[in-house]
Amino acid sequence: MLKLIIVFLYVTNLATGQYPDEEKDGLLHNPPGAVPPPPPTDPPGYDPELLVTSTPSSQPSPGLRAPPLPTWTQKTEESSSDTLLSVDGSEETHVGDVSGDGSGNASGSSEGSAGVLEEGSADAEDFFEASGEGADEDSFPDIMHSMDEEAALLGVNCPSDVMFIIDATSSVRTFFEQYVNFVEKTIEGLDIQPSVDRVGAIVYSSAHKQRVKIALGEHKDMGSLMAAVENLPFFSGITATGEALKFAANHTEGRRKNLTLNFVVLTDGYSYDLIESGARLLREVPNSKVYAVTIGESYLRKELDLITGSPANVLIGSMSYGVLVKRIKMCDARVRAMERKDENTELVRPGEFLSDRFQNRKPVNENVEENKPKEQIVKKTEQLPVKxxxxxxxxxxxxxxxxxxxxxxxxxxxxxxxxxxxxxxxxxxxxxxxxxxxxxxxxxxxxxxxxxxxxxxxxxxxxxxxxxxxxxxxxxxxxxxxxxxxxxxxxxxxxxxxxxxxxxxxxxxxxxxxxxxxxxxxxxxxxxxxxxxxxxxxxxxxxxxxxxxxxxxxxxxxxxxxxxxxxx
Known part of the structure; x- marks a missing residue:
């Protein structure tokens, strides 16, 4: 009898030990942003030295917070999940409140869904268009080709200045290489010339470690710029995005005042300093726009929105560079040219006229006068102030x-x-x-x-x-x-x-x-x-x-x- 009891207890322990205990909220793992960060494990003032390699190690390093948790974890009860349509039409489960403040609230409130779909958004398709998730790498050359054709037709090339602000801290160690790849893909969509597009890059980690690694206009061709981007260093350490934004606002050397300066912040949104004042400084740089890009599955949407000041300027996913390039190259001159262009007209080149009466035109250096009465009726309109x-x-x-x-x-x-x-x-x-x-x-x-x-x-x-x-x-x-x-x-x-x-x-x-x-x-x-x-x-x-x-x-x-x- 004693032997039977021992065997029974052994089998029971083996069966129940295969599965971890569930949390009280029914989650196998807490979602990102739902729990406060762990206490610091780095000593005060710890700031690792600059690593010589630009490719971060895959091994986790001690830091102020643990690496981001995977988002494949799901709730054990189907009825409590939030479902969205993915790009291919299938259902995908969105876990937790990615826009949370780290207070441990995993209630799945409407504020949490704002981390994926903007408030008032009609459907998931609008979200993917805004975030860039709907794009794929194969479509990028087509996007660039259509933009080149449009620029040639309108006669507008939209020169731009672009400054990347890149998070190189412990929390993004596994994504830093993807950040670099994102920058390279964006550059491929630009025209790197002194008179057209200029690109710079700032890499940051702690409150006292921000570096201008590529000055605006320093590289005047695609080849040398790509080589410099490939060699961007990974710093490690804690995340002080607020100080990095202030640093970027005060280091705009090389920009052209008559052009828009586009700031592109690549981060996961988990900063250990206050970012409000830094974000405000960056957004108030004259004639500038601020975008935030996040690539990993774990991010704090609330902070990304705060950086840009506009949820529409937050791009999500490694494939969103196509959307970013389109927005950078959509200058006011292009918009005005598109408004003037009649959609029903066709570009006709010399020698392609279909009617014989155009073949005997007078030379362009002769003035031709024709006395013809002009009748125009102009309705007086009231000018309303633009917002x-x-x-x-x-x-x-x-x-x-x-x-x-x-x-x-x-x-x-x-x-x-x-x-x-x-x-x-x-x-x-x-x-x-x-x-x-x-x-x-x-x-x-x-x-x-x-x-x-x-x-x-x-x-x-x-x-x-x-x-x-x-x-x-x-x-x-x-x-x-x-x-x-x-x-x-x-x-x-x-x-x-x-x-x-x-x-x-x-x-x-x-x-x-x-x-x-x-x-x-x-x-x-x-x-x-x-x-x-x-x-x-x-x-x-x-x-x-x-x-x-x-x-x-x-x-x-x-x-x-x-x-x-x-x-x-």
């Missing part, structure tokens, strides 16, 4: 004693800016603050007063010089209050601050009061000579980024960052 022309622009004058000689220059600049912008209650609104000492601060115009451009110019023309000390912080706080009282949800907010940078008090509080509301701050250094007598540290600190500082001699470049009646 992109809805701005709330704040102007701050420094009328302290140090700027007495240059006070009129500030007024002239402001008047020129007012003349440029489409001023109306439904388009661009303007508020004006003039300051000197603590008791010498005046609101000359606010956003709620519906002044016309002519009225604003009159107000500026009547402004008198105050003299006294410089209390810039009070002026910034006052302008922040004006935005707070009359903010429009769909309006872009920008401030122009004229000053020499020598304030009698710290200006960080007032500047942050504006920046926290999403206001972009441009500082204009007013001085008799360029860069002479200016406190550059304060001017750069108050501006959204150092790229948002302009000398008074660069006012034409500054004005390009504001709306114009020419296109509104």
């Amino acid at each position: 992109d022309c809805r701005y709330d622009v704040g102007i701050i004058f420094d009328s302290s004693g140090s700027l007495e000689k240059n006070f009129q220059k500030q007024l002239d600049f402001a008047t020129t800016l007012i003349q440029q912008m489409p001023i109306s209650p439904n388009a661009t609104r303007v508020a004006i603050v003039q300051f000197a000492g603590k008791t010498k601060l005046r609101v000359l115009a606010d956003f709620d007063k519906k002044q016309s451009a002519a009225e604003l110019k009159t107000i500026i023309g009547k402004a008198h010089f105050f003299s006294g000390t410089t209390f810039t912080n009070g002026a910034l706080n006052n302008m922040a209050n004006l935005y707070q009282k009359s903010k429009r949800a769909d309006a872009k907010m920008k401030v122009v601050l004229f000053t020499d940078g020598y304030s009698a008090e710290d200006t960080s509080e007032g500047a942050e009061a504006l920046k926290s509301q999403g206001v972009v701050i441009y500082t204009v250094g007013i001085s008799t000579e360029k860069s002479a007598g200016l406190n550059m540290k304060e001017l750069h600190g108050m501006a959204t980024s150092p790229n948002h500082f302009f000398n008074s001699s660069d006012f034409v470049e500054l004005s390009k960052n504001f709306p114009s009646s020419q296109y509104c």
